[in-house]
Amino acid sequence: MKALDIRVMWFQRALHLWLLVWLLSALPAAEWLWEHPVSPELGDPGIVSGLLHGFGVWMPSGAAVPVAIALLLFAVIGAFKSRPWWIGALTWLFFCALTDRAWLANNGGTWLMRNALFWSIFLRVDPSKEHGPLSLVPIQVLRLQLLLAYAITGLQKLHGTTWTDGTALGIIASDPTYGPSLLPVTPGLCWAVLLFQLTFPLAVWWGPTRIVWLAAGVVFHLGTAFWLGIVDMAFAFLVFYLLWFPEEGVAWMMRSLRITSTANTT
Amino acid sequence: MRSRSGRKWYVVFAVAMHIAMLAAYTAPEEWVPARVRLWSQAYVRPVFHQTWGLFAPDPPLCSCELRVLLGPSVSRPLAGSHDPFLVRRMALQMGHYLGGTRPLPDTLVVDERMEGAMRGLVRDTGGTELGLGFQAVQYCVDDVARPEHRPGRIVPIRFRSP
Structure with a gap:
């Protein structure tokens, strides 16, 4: 199996695992999220958004919990084996419907995963075939999506004042919403975050820097997960890391798992 | 071809x-x-759709906790530590949507949409009854060089609906 196929397969599995854990953590809140939703109704959706809102458009309003259970089943299937494209399409539609209904609970991680689930409909892992230009579209869009997220958030931070003057992390750490402050917050840490996010989109194109930046990213996201409590968003980003996993690492894993490698790619 | x-x-x-x-x-x-x-x-x-503005361009200078009044001097947050994390997040986002990341006015006026959301979160305490009161508790940084110094402030909430 090719390195690219391995990475795509890992990505698909991790994506569904994320979805599975998200659903399991959301089910105790199903009453407020979906059954008697707390989030105000979204406005007139239009044709495309109406398709994504689902409930009350092409699905009965009271079907949220059965849909969540069906999505749980799809997530289990996708986490352990390849699924047909139509299950991928339903997974995306159901996730969109549930997250639209509970939009007050959404964050950047939710939106990232909606995009990932859309493009994953078109991902395929078929070791017997070469990847043609069209089959590379979803893979490249997903890979670039990660870089875009870092670049934009870095540029947005440059647009303010507190990240450049080094006070931003102090403000976050002292915010009772995200605290308690456990890390020694220094201006250097602010600049390191800024530097990491702005340089990530360039650093991942070369082998040695890719390894260092991916490792730094793992530390960064685990930090935001367990220090700031933004767990779902942190792991959503880490799922995307699998598409940038270094070839040497893939080869090593394949050797360890005794999978025959036929070629390297991208 | x-x-x-x-x-x-x-x-x-x-x-x-x-x-x-x-x-x-x-x-x-x-x-x-x-x-x-x-x-x-x-x-x-x-x-x-996607947004990449968490803590950007600057992190919020104020935290805002929405609370329901259970009696003349008794209140509790709309979502507490015992609630599922997505319920806590909804309570947090409500504060953000109401402008709680910046200093609030002396009285916060809330429209019907968000009123329904706030009452929906506390329906176990009779939150759908019109008489129940709400307030916001804000802690704002007044000097970014000393962010840990956040004086607290209670802001009464008034609903726009009659």
Whole structure:
């Protein structure tokens, strides 16, 4: 199996695992999220958004919990084996419907995963075939999506004042919403975050820097997960890391798992 | 039949346009020409919506906790530590939508949509009964050099609905 196929397969599995854990953590809140939703109704959706809102458009309003259970089943299937494209399409539609209904609970991680689930409909892992230009579209869009997220958030931070003057992390750490402050917050840490996010989109194109930046990213996201409590968003980003996993690492894993490698790619 | 390399360039162009539209949609507003911004909104919002503004351009200077009044001097947060994390997040986002990341006015006036949301979170305490009161508790940084110094402030909430 090719390195690219391995990475795509890992990505698909991790994506569904994320979805599975998200659903399991959301089910105790199903009453407020979906059954008697707390989030105000979204406005007139239009044709495309109406398709994504689902409930009350092409699905009965009271079907949220059965849909969540069906999505749980799809997530289990996708986490352990390849699924047909139509299950991928339903997974995306159901996730969109549930997250639209509970939009007050959404964050950047939710939106990232909606995009990932859309493009994953078109991902395929078929070791017997070469990847043609069209089959590379979803893979490249997903890979670039990660870089875009870092670049934009870095540029947005440059647009303010507190990240450049080094006070931003102090403000976050002292915010009772995200605290308690456990890390020694220094201006250097602010600049390191800024530097990491702005340089990530360039650093991942070369082998040695890719390894260092991916490792730094793992530390960064685990930090935001367990220090700031933004767990779902942190792991959503880490799922995307699998598409940038270094070839040497893939080869090593394949050797360890005794999978025959036929070629390297991208 | 179109050659493989010809198709490749169509694909490169399509991927580049998609990413460019996402960039125009998520970049700081002042950096994107108005017309391009409109195109990006039409393309991105229905299916590919995303935002990358967490703690950017600056982290919020105020935290805002919404509370329900259970008696003359008794209150509790709309969502506490015992609630599922997505319920806590909804309570947090409600505070953000009501402008709680900046100093609030002396009285916070809340529209019908968000009133329903707030009452829905505390329906176990009779939150749907019209008589129940709410307040916001804010802790704002007044000097970014001393962010841990956050004086607290209670802001009464009044609903716009009669």
